[in-house]
Amino acid sequence: MTTTQEISLQTEPFVLNMGPLHPSTHGVYRMRVTLDGEVVLDIEPMFGYLHRGIEKLMEERTYTGCIPLTDRLDYASAMGNNLAYCVAVEKLAKIRVPERGEYIRVITAEMIRIANHCLAVGSMLNDAGALGTPFFYLWNEREKLYDLFEMLCGQRVLHNYIRIGGVSQDLPDEFLPALEKFVPQLHKFINEFEFFLKQNEILIARAQGVGVLPKDVALNCGISGPLARASGIKRDLRKDDPYSVYDRFEFDIPTAENGDCYDRYRVRMEEMKQSLHIIDQAIKKVPGGPFRAKVPQIIRPPAGEAYGHIEGPKGELGFYLVSDNSIAPYRCHIRSTSFINLTALRQMVKGWKIADLIVIFGSIDITMGEVDR
Amino acid sequence: MIGLTHYLVLSAVLFCIGLYGALTRRNAVIILMCIELMLNAVNITLVAFSSYIVPQLLTGQVFAIFVMVVAAAEVAVGLAIILAIFRHYKDIDIDNINLLKW
Amino acid sequence: MEIDENKEYIYDSYQLDCDEGKIIEQMKASTKKSIPDPADWIDADLKRNIVLTSLDWVIDWARRSSLWTAICYPACCGMEWMATLAPRFDGSRFGMEIMRASPRQADLLITAGTLTWKMAPNVRRIYNQMAEPKWVIAMGACGISGGIFRSGYNVVPGYNKIIPVDVYVPGCPPRPEALLYGIQQLQKKIGRAKAVPDLSELPNPLNELPNPLKKDKKK
Amino acid sequence: MLASYGLIGLFLIVAILFSLVMIVLPIILKYLKVIPSNPNSIKNSIFECGMETIGKTWVQFNFRYYFYALVFLALDVLVVFLYPWAVQLKQLGTFSLYVVLIMVGILLVGYVYAWKKKALEWK
Amino acid sequence: MNAVSYAAQAVPADWPGGYWWHWLFYTVVIIVFVLVMVMGAIYIERRGMGRMQLRYGPNRTGPFGLLQPVADALKVLLKENIVPNVADKIVHWLAPVIAFTPVLLIFAVIPFQNGALLTDLNIGILFIVAVSSISTVGVFMAGWGSGNKYSLLGAMRNVAAVVSYEIPMVLAIIGVVIFTGSLSTGAIVDAQDIPFILVQPLGFLIFFIAASAEINRSPFDLMEADSELTAGFHTEYSGMKFAMFYLVEYAEAIAMSAIITTIFLSGWRGPWLPPWLWFIIKTIIVFFVMVWTRATLPRVRIDQLMALAWKFLFPAAVINLFVSAIEVLVWPDISQWIFVGVNIAVAVIAIGVGTKMFKPGWGKVAV
Amino acid sequence: MGQAAAFWIMAVVIVGAALAVVFLRNVFRAALLLILCFIGVAGIYITLSADFLAAVQILVYVGAISVLIILAVMMTRGGMQTGNPSNKLRIPAVIVGAALLGILIYAVTTSTWSISMQEPLTDTTAPLATQLFSENGYILPVLIGATLLLAAILGAIVITRENPGNKENKK
Amino acid sequence: MQFKFFGIGMLKGLAVTILHIFRRPSTSQYPEQRLNISRRSRGNELIWDREKCTGCATCAKACPQGVIEIVTSTDMADNKYKVETYRVDTGYCIMCGLCVEACPYDALYLGYSFEKAKYRRGEFVQTNDELKESPQRPASGYFHPDIAKKLPKQTLLIEKATEKRK
Numbered sequence A: 001m002t003t004t005q006e007i008s009l010q011t012e013p014f015v016l017n018m019g020p021l022h023p024s025t026h027g028v029y030r031m032r033v034t035l036d037g038e039v040v041l042d043i044e045p046m047f048g049y050l051h052r053g054i055e056k057l058m059e060e061r062t063y064t065g066c067i068p069l070t071d072r073l074d075y076a077s078a079m080g081n082n083l084a085y086c087v088a089v090e091k092l093a094k095i096r097v098p099e100r101g102e103y104i105r106v107i108t109a110e111m112i113r114i115a116n117h118c119l120a121v122g123s124m125l126n127d128a129g130a131l132g133t134p135f136f137y138l139w140n141e142r143e144k145l146y147d148l149f150e151m152l153c154g155q156r157v158l159h160n161y162i163r164i165g166g167v168s169q170d171l172p173d174e175f176l177p178a179l180e181k182f183v184p185q186l187h188k189f190i191n192e193f194e195f196f197l198k199q200n201e202i203l204i205a206r207a208q209g210v211g212v213l214p215k216d217v218a219l220n221c222g223i224s225g226p227l228a229r230a231s232g233i234k235r236d237l238r239k240d241d242p243y244s245v246y247d248r249f250e251f252d253i254p255t256a257e258n259g260d261c262y263d264r265y266r267v268r269m270e271e272m273k274q275s276l277h278i279i280d281q282a283i284k285k286v287p288g289g290p291f292r293a294k295v296p297q298i299i300r301p302p303a304g305e306a307y308g309h310i311e312g313p314k315g316e317l318g319f320y321l322v323s324d325n326s327i328a329p330y331r332c333h334i335r336s337t338s339f340i341n342l343t344a345l346r347q348m349v350k351g352w353k354i355a356d357l358i359v360i361f362g363s364i365d366i367t368m369g370e371v372d373r
Numbered sequence B: 001m002i003g004l005t006h007y008l009v010l011s012a013v014l015f016c017i018g019l020y021g022a023l024t025r026r027n028a029v030i031i032l033m034c035i036e037l038m039l040n041a042v043n044i045t046l047v048a049f050s051s052y053i054v055p056q057l058l059t060g061q062v063f064a065i066f067v068m069v070v071a072a073a074e075v076a077v078g079l080a081i082i083l084a085i086f087r088h089y090k091d092i093d094i095d096n097i098n099l100l101k102w
Numbered sequence C: 001m002e003i004d005e006n007k008e009y010i011y012d013s014y015q016l017d018c019d020e021g022k023i024i025e026q027m028k029a030s031t032k033k034s035i036p037d038p039a040d041w042i043d044a045d046l047k048r049n050i051v052l053t054s055l056d057w058v059i060d061w062a063r064r065s066s067l068w069t070a071i072c073y074p075a076c077c078g079m080e081w082m083a084t085l086a087p088r089f090d091g092s093r094f095g096m097e098i099m100r101a102s103p104r105q106a107d108l109l110i111t112a113g114t115l116t117w118k119m120a121p122n123v124r125r126i127y128n129q130m131a132e133p134k135w136v137i138a139m140g141a142c143g144i145s146g147g148i149f150r151s152g153y154n155v156v157p158g159y160n161k162i163i164p165v166d167v168y169v170p171g172c173p174p175r176p177e178a179l180l181y182g183i184q185q186l187q188k189k190i191g192r193a194k195a196v197p198d199l200s201e202l203p204n205p206l207n208e209l210p211n212p213l214k215k216d217k218k219k
Numbered sequence D: 001m002l003a004s005y006g007l008i009g010l011f012l013i014v015a016i017l018f019s020l021v022m023i024v025l026p027i028i029l030k031y032l033k034v035i036p037s038n039p040n041s042i043k044n045s046i047f048e049c050g051m052e053t054i055g056k057t058w059v060q061f062n063f064r065y066y067f068y069a070l071v072f073l074a075l076d077v078l079v080v081f082l083y084p085w086a087v088q089l090k091q092l093g094t095f096s097l098y099v100v101l102i103m104v105g106i107l108l109v110g111y112v113y114a115w116k117k118k119a120l121e122w123k
Numbered sequence E: 001m002n003a004v005s006y007a008a009q010a011v012p013a014d015w016p017g018g019y020w021w022h023w024l025f026y027t028v029v030i031i032v033f034v035l036v037m038v039m040g041a042i043y044i045e046r047r048g049m050g051r052m053q054l055r056y057g058p059n060r061t062g063p064f065g066l067l068q069p070v071a072d073a074l075k076v077l078l079k080e081n082i083v084p085n086v087a088d089k090i091v092h093w094l095a096p097v098i099a100f101t102p103v104l105l106i107f108a109v110i111p112f113q114n115g116a117l118l119t120d121l122n123i124g125i126l127f128i129v130a131v132s133s134i135s136t137v138g139v140f141m142a143g144w145g146s147g148n149k150y151s152l153l154g155a156m157r158n159v160a161a162v163v164s165y166e167i168p169m170v171l172a173i174i175g176v177v178i179f180t181g182s183l184s185t186g187a188i189v190d191a192q193d194i195p196f197i198l199v200q201p202l203g204f205l206i207f208f209i210a211a212s213a214e215i216n217r218s219p220f221d222l223m224e225a226d227s228e229l230t231a232g233f234h235t236e237y238s239g240m241k242f243a244m245f246y247l248v249e250y251a252e253a254i255a256m257s258a259i260i261t262t263i264f265l266s267g268w269r270g271p272w273l274p275p276w277l278w279f280i281i282k283t284i285i286v287f288f289v290m291v292w293t294r295a296t297l298p299r300v301r302i303d304q305l306m307a308l309a310w311k312f313l314f315p316a317a318v319i320n321l322f323v324s325a326i327e328v329l330v331w332p333d334i335s336q337w338i339f340v341g342v343n344i345a346v347a348v349i350a351i352g353v354g355t356k357m358f359k360p361g362w363g364k365v366a367v
Numbered sequence F: 001m002g003q004a005a006a007f008w009i010m011a012v013v014i015v016g017a018a019l020a021v022v023f024l025r026n027v028f029r030a031a032l033l034l035i036l037c038f039i040g041v042a043g044i045y046i047t048l049s050a051d052f053l054a055a056v057q058i059l060v061y062v063g064a065i066s067v068l069i070i071l072a073v074m075m076t077r078g079g080m081q082t083g084n085p086s087n088k089l090r091i092p093a094v095i096v097g098a099a100l101l102g103i104l105i106y107a108v109t110t111s112t113w114s115i116s117m118q119e120p121l122t123d124t125t126a127p128l129a130t131q132l133f134s135e136n137g138y139i140l141p142v143l144i145g146a147t148l149l150l151a152a153i154l155g156a157i158v159i160t161r162e163n164p165g166n167k168e169n170k171k
Numbered sequence G: 001m002q003f004k005f006f007g008i009g010m011l012k013g014l015a016v017t018i019l020h021i022f023r024r025p026s027t028s029q030y031p032e033q034r035l036n037i038s039r040r041s042r043g044n045e046l047i048w049d050r051e052k053c054t055g056c057a058t059c060a061k062a063c064p065q066g067v068i069e070i071v072t073s074t075d076m077a078d079n080k081y082k083v084e085t086y087r088v089d090t091g092y093c094i095m096c097g098l099c100v101e102a103c104p105y106d107a108l109y110l111g112y113s114f115e116k117a118k119y120r121r122g123e124f125v126q127t128n129d130e131l132k133e134s135p136q137r138p139a140s141g142y143f144h145p146d147i148a149k150k151l152p153k154q155t156l157l158i159e160k161a162t163e164k165r166k
Ligand code: SF4
Pocket: A072, A158, C075, C076, C077, C078, C112, C113, C114, C139, C140, C141, C142, C143, C147, C148, C171, C172, C173, C174, G094
């Protein structure tokens, strides 16, 4: 391509180390950034600072015992990981989940989607320098969801709730009323939040047109989730390959065209609304009956392999399991969304400033636990 | 009591230090700084004359302001030249830059 | 200035990676035993190195009431650490909402997450670069013992293998209240210990560690 | 007039002393052993996110700032003329306004040139 | 009249034979004022931001957390001092001094009350502008002297910001000077029968933005943008040296609030309450506005910062300057209320046109 | 009395800083001391009752020119590894400087100046404005000054601009 | 990039933040005001009922971590296992609750309290009688609905917020 720059002087690029313990690398991501003044010439990602060997550890645990491990994959949306893993195991062992279990799963999955987007949007804005305020507003909503999760399963962050064949415990009595109260409240909050930031000139200047991910690049990189939808790829496993009972609900897939950071922010806000819509429908329809299929404590799926995937909050999250008819998976591979989404980073940041690098990185919304596994 | 002479001597000393620096240093930026010192010395003289000889007129101060204008222009262009030279030769050591020595 | 699309503006990282590996191996070898808990040191021999003893309580009060934290949230416990600062639990009430990204200005290292061996030299370095007096809270099962990942080849079984830990907060992750309780315990300890022990005079395994800086010099 | 600057000068001395004392105080306290001090080579090395620094620390910097500084310098000198003018405007009358307009106009040519040549662009 | 205000008036500026007393009194007053106000500012900022973020903020240390800044100061004083071994040691040590001294000097010409100031210089405003430009040298020394890449980036950004924002700020001040016909701070307060914020709305806006950029307040706090540059220019500073920079940051904010109060909010003037109290109240209000914007707005990018200064604020300041000049020349004796209407219209039009013309930043570098 | 003390302090500061600028090896520190020297000169102006000029001195020299110099120091650091060496002209330069200094001091001390007994003006800003901008003031020099600055901007931009044809021999 | 009028969006944001000053903070001031945590809370300890335990070691098998260490001896008289040591390292346990789910005799509970910070690593290892339920170590209702019913109702942030809005 050509230079538009007429006046310039040559400087020698220098290398700056960002991470692993940097305030805005969302954990321990490390990049070596080659800078020319403030302009990012290139980045070199460095992984493995949180490589915890989850895939390997799963080979020595029972199928049920793996569920706590999946929690720790994408710790910002633990419930989604549980679900994806259980979907895969159920495919492998051919277990049918009772209706009530499916509905509870849908409700919790959508709740965790909202919670995750709260964090994603909040931390992106925090990286853009909004010193905590929007982050804390969003976190306050997330905290409400944490309350509900805690009511369900006794833990705030790492839920370990969804089990093979259903969920671990039934809904407590006070859960659905509380959720019903929560839905209009979040609607109200989202409107207020949009009023708060949507038109903010600085945010627009910082995010609009920044870090554009073109549609073809997104497709080639295998990007999924809000990141892909912001680039105009209308793909959502909930519609394209309905798992659980998603085909019974009405909802839209929000997309945007530009694929910049601002669009990602908007798509996430829209998705929160859609999730609320699904929750609203699901609450009304939750059937009675058992919440968990009769599954033995220690299952031995028949030898074979299965790939179960769901539309996680960050995108397509898949578990590929191979069974050799023992109590533990023979091999497990995780299609971790964050890792694959992160591959687009280098193409997005070249030529932007170091401040944009942070915002673009924030807008991808990764969790290091999932990247390094 | 401090009189005009004191100021003039101070200015002379400053000027000569600047001159010495400008003649002997090889680093172009330092030479520029030395020139600034000399200009400042001149300014001190102007203001001292102004305030001791025509205290009500301020002519010297007006001149001093013009000197500052000139100094600003000089620094701007001088540093631009230095930067241009540096860009080409990766060096600002005057002795090593043969181009100016013809 | 032009950016060449095909040029890789990346320094040769192979050598750096090799060095990193060597440092990690060295570290693994030198940290077979965990560092004894500072609680034991302090109770054992309290070295009072303060002249103005009558001002002790003022000093302790100041240190106690403004614990600025260094940034270190590798993994899931970081979520609860953020929740501690967030409105619901509001760690700022104790004057600790100021997160200093630079360890020079921080007093407290809350190790919120799993520590892998690859990360260990960095955390050690951050800890070393913190200005004294400094404290460490090991948060979560991973901080205490490696937690769920302990059986992995790649996880440090507890932060006390590489840095001295003052307070351990169990849980996976601990609730924000649990963390706040841990911080209060630490505050109590700061009050009780009167003065921070002079770390250099104690049997401190930190002193015998490989120095990553020196290794880099040869390049 | 010198009296009031004398006040400022004395105050300047106090201000410098005050800030020097603030800096020196920790050193004194260090010798009184109130402040701990255990320097070692890692502690004294540069902080760069917990890694060693790559390459030189004092890197050569970007030329782009120079253009801003250039325009700034010219305008700063212009401002020097504007101050007395503004003070005396009511007495000087319209004529001085024209002079200043011309003067500002001349410098704005440079400003516009810099803009057009993208010297005010940051790339 | 209570004790403090009595004391403030006890030593008038021309007290015969009281030169030294005058000096001593105001030196002590200024230093105490700065230290107390900085503590107050830190408290206000942390509590205020806490409340804006739905939480309480520090409330444990002392009653209502009032002692929090004291505890922080004491703790920081007792922290170890680290000097990096690659640092330029003398520069590293002296940087906080250079940064802090000018900030104190600014207060020498700010009237706390009618005639109650260290000295009312003829060139008061110019003195403020000149002195505050020294402070950046300190920041620069800190960035350079630490030998850290983040620090250096922060220092360069600081230079960029100062280079860009000094001109609009000064031009905005000149707009005020045109109305008062004097550079003395006392005279400027005296001339404000209507606060100049109404007479010079555009000037006020420009000054406020430029001032917050000069003193690194959010949304222009790029020099220590902790999400980008860890801690910016003071990454390597610990202990008291760091505390000095912390102090400088807040002292500068207080100084700017005091300057804005003096120039645009009619200083100590106000009904009912004693004048010095008005002055403090107004200063705190201005500071609170800074906190408020800090809690709300995201940070701008460095090129946007420069673009805002050069392509929006500078032309607007020039327009404001000449509109004011023409007004003063055409209607020399008219009530200033007329100007209020005209200037507000000018401000609205200028911002409207700026909105159409101004594009913040150019984003990506051509690859 | 006060004036004498101020003068001597300032004189020492100025001369010391100037000497340091010339002889220091570290260019960045030299630039910092140059700033100190400028501030000292501003102090001298104040003792000469030129307070406006003192403020201008700080504004222009400390606020602008030294920023430019520091920028240049930072940008040309690559060529600065050698520090601040002096060239072969040292001895002639000492001779020239000393001779000039001698002549100047001789001239200054022996001439008689017609020192006016009037008090200097205390408020210099307004009279300066009158001198500069009134109808019989220094209008032409002002405009020439502006043009000079314009020329400086244009010239500096042109000089520092990258010549597109130049790119090959740089790489 | 289009802006309607420069500053409008920022003013909106400023309005929102200033209004939040007048809202009640959602903070619960922890040491004094305690939240009622969930009835199913998985607190940071294990509670073991010596009487009910048969020493079947299902829990130890179910635990993905291998935290539970049981040493049993056969008691010939009763033809039963007798548990000699039951050791849990709570510094290692991740409170997943799988052991509680697995125990067929309801002899294992998760704790309800969470304030378990210690100064020493060694204090986390608990054996036999240290694992008993006591007023300081209440059991939580995780997988024990009967206990859950007795525990206080959880405080919810949602309810706090809605109450205020009324
Ligand atoms: S203790 Fe648990 S929550 Fe914390 S980092 Fe380890 S696995 Fe994650």
